[in-house]
Amino acid sequence: MTTPRDPSPSRRLRANGDGTVYQRKDGRWEAAGYVLASGNTRKRIRVYGTTRKEALAKLTEKIATSNRGVPVPSAQGSVAVYLTYWLEAVAVHQLRENTHTRYTACVRQHLIPGLGKKKLAKLTAKDVRTWLNQLRTTCQCCARGIDTRRDQPRCCAAGTCCSKRLSPLTLAYIHSVLKSGLEHAVREEEIPRNVARNVRTGTPRPRRFEPLTADEACQLLTATRGHRLHALFELALHTGLRKGELLGLCWDDLNLDTGTAAIRRTLQRTNTGGLTVLPTKTRASERRIALPTRCLQSLKRHREQQQHEREVAGTAWQHNGHVFTTAQGSPIDPTNLTRSFTTLLRKAGLRRIRFHDLRHSTATLLLEQGIELVVIKELLGHAHIGVTATVYAHVRLRLQRDAIDTLGTVLDGPTDAEAARIDSNADAAPVR
Incomplete structure (x- = not known):
């Protein structure tokens, strides 16, 4: 009686639903299986690896994610295509017109030239971070061809770079627009996660304003x-x-x-x-x-x-x-x-000063008069008191310093002259 041989490594039997793994003619390993897709449907996907173990690990990860109820990305188009769709079909109904105009300018001037050719499903946090770092050090006159449209070129078109770089606040705004667009892609189950959220740009310093005294x-x-x-x-x-x-x-x-x-x-x-x-x-x-x-x-x-x-x-x-x-x-x-x-x-x-600085002047003067922060928040119409506290942090710090100095005056002991006068008066007092 002969003992049946073990199946070939490329033909090993797997449990129902675990997919299949086999070696291709080119030597690579391919794993295929069914996973959850958008619209509560299922579709067959294929992953590849140089070894059977690598291909199987990739497929297992996809199936595990699918079993948690997260559909696989179905975005086969580019970042540029999706952001254009988001602006024209989604954001236009959710944003004010002026805000939508700023978003559109940001996408066309920065996001599409920088990340537009990337596949949406393959965009990584590293791609976003690398692009932001490059944007941070790039002269905008050169990158956007601004100088070539001037009557008298004075930057890259003239052979000298003015190094006009984006401010930290502008970089943070561009990053926030990208996060908003990718967040909608997550909600539409086009991608599993928002990779832009994993990139830290740092907290930019708020704009300095000089309110009226x-x-x-x-x-x-x-x-x-x-x-x-x-x-x-x-x-x-x-x-x-x-x-x-x-x-x-x-x-x-x-x-x-x-x-x-x-x-x-x-x-x-x-x-x-x-x-x-x-x-x-x-x-x-x-x-x-x-x-x-x-x-x-x-x-x-x-x-x-x-x-x-x-x-x-x-x-x-x-x-x-x-x-x-x-x-x-x-x-x-x-x-x-x-x-x-x-x-x-x-x-x-x-x-x-700007007209908006009158608003800052009102809040600053109220703070200096000792008005509670919550009252100023209600008057200005801020959504959260944290906004009021952050914008006027420098004013509160100055008031704290004044308060500490006042307390220091109270806690300081008498001067040497005053102490000597007190001692002399005590010595001169009759003993009873």
Whole structure:
């Protein structure tokens, strides 16, 4: 009786569902099996290795991942194709128009040129990290051909590089756009994980801003007296409202009797709609704030002034219910408001700052007066108090230093002269 021989290593029997492993004619080993795919379907995949053990290990890993309910990547296209689809079919419905425009510019200028040719399913964290490191040291004039479009080249086209590199904040923004796009690919089960999340770019330093001091703020308000938008600048400094929130404010949002304002909308210029009224930046930005007496008086005078302008304009008046309008009643373009603000700064003899720095000035002055951080957070409409704490960390640090110095003065003992005087008085005192 003959004993049956063991099956060939390439023909060993495997349990049902474990797939098959065999050696190809070219000498490589191939393993094939069925795994979970998108849409709760199953498909047959093939992996390869130089040895039977390597091919089997790859297949086992795929099957184990499938058994955990994670479908295998089905993205056969490039990163460029998927990001374009994401912008045109998904992000356009989820983002504000201006945000979508910035995302699109970021994808076309940086992501597609850098990672666009990579297969989405084969993109690795190493690819992302290598690309970001290269982007960090690349002159943008040279990389994007900016210099060649100038009338008088002064960089790479002229033979000298200006080394105009991206700022850490811009790099962090580009990285965040990539993470957002890949995150949607994970949700659509195109890829198993977001490799961009495994790359650390470091925390960039926040933009430095120089808010107005109390004296400078008073100087600015003095310069705005007599200006037709005096109430707007006064409201901006007292409440910290954003530019769009001020321009989107309607009379129906104000209750001048109780001294409150409901912040519900913002006014922005978009590429397709022009001046457009939109919801507030975030849900936390939709809030009700208290108005100081000074602002209430200015708003009442502004309403009277607006009524006079309406009578002068007659049929040309464009009624839209906004608090701050042009002399014909139309909404104020944010760019025009910035120009007026710059003119007022020059008139007041103040350094040039952004309009948004009025918001920072409000928060800084409130902090310096000892107002609680949570109150400032509600006034500014931040989503989380951590945002307020992070943005104004330098102010809090200065206040801490002042508090520590004050405590040090209390805890310090008397000076040598004072101690000697106390001792001499004690010696001179009669003994009873």
